[in-house]
Amino acid sequence: MLAKRIIPCMDIKNGRVVKGVQFENLRDAGDPVSLAKEYNRQGADEVSFLDIMASVESRDTVLELVKTVSKELFIPFAVGGGIRTVDDARAILQAGAEKVSIGSAAVINSSLIDEAVQQFGAQAIVLSIDAKKNPTMDSGYELYINGGREATGLDALDFAKKTAAGELLLNAIDADGTKTGYDIAGTKLFSEALTIPVIASGGAGSPEDILAVLTEGKADAALAASIFHYGKYTIADVKAYLRKNDVEVRQ
Numbered sequence: 001m002l003a004k005r006i007i008p009c010m011d012i013k014n015g016r017v018v019k020g021v022q023f024e025n026l027r028d029a030g031d032p033v034s035l036a037k038e039y040n041r042q043g044a045d046e047v048s049f050l051d052i053m054a055s056v057e058s059r060d061t062v063l064e065l066v067k068t069v070s071k072e073l074f075i076p077f078a079v080g081g082g083i084r085t086v087d088d089a090r091a092i093l094q095a096g097a098e099k100v101s102i103g104s105a106a107v108i109n110s111s112l113i114d115e116a117v118q119q120f121g122a123q124a125i126v127l128s129i130d131a132k133k134n135p136t137m138d139s140g141y142e143l144y145i146n147g148g149r150e151a152t153g154l155d156a157l158d159f160a161k162k163t164a165a166g167e168l169l170l171n172a173i174d175a176d177g178t179k180t181g182y183d184i185a186g187t188k189l190f191s192e193a194l195t196i197p198v199i200a201s202g203g204a205g206s207p208e209d210i211l212a213v214l215t216e217g218k219a220d221a222a223l224a225a226s227i228f229h230y231g232k233y234t235i236a237d238v239k240a241y242l243r244k245n246d247v248e249v250r251q
Contacts, residue, residue: 002220004222006242008228009049016030035229036069048078050080051079070095070097078100100120117165125164130143131171133174138158163196172202176201191220199221
């Protein structure tokens, strides 16, 4: 079994790390360069960087900031936000990221991920889905775009099943920023239905929450923000707890 991954997520707005609840009421969480250096030091398995307003404001991810952050990291670095074309993805990878995360644009342009995978390989492409509970959908989850602001009318799981991406980042809108735990049932649903790794996102409030989503939820990786940004727990705290509960993690 592959080791489970712990991934701190930096949501970026105007060059600063921010965090909100259900994608709203954003508050400042620090400098992305300083946080990246600290997470690298703490032993994070990857770092996720998301320019959360790029799709909404129809502008490019800040490449210079990506370049600066990538110089501080010696672990995989995934970048998303405002990636609308293969050329956008190429620019992000050339700026120092190992992976690009594509969300809204994958819905708007159904061939984008296929084209990106052909160019860069599936291992470099992450499909990012913002899913919200909706009992009218066959899976119980509707796909949203534009930072979780716009419903698409599409079944989130059906959409995920069709992707050529190498990983799925599952953003649970209902749990985002609440620190009351991940959507375990939803994560398990996606993890069991898909053949690619699933990264769980939304709701982490404690090491216990992370343990639950990696075991009960069957996620391959757990993404978290608030618990790390504000110093409540370190990466080492979480990994030590997981090891005590027989979950394999990297050093």
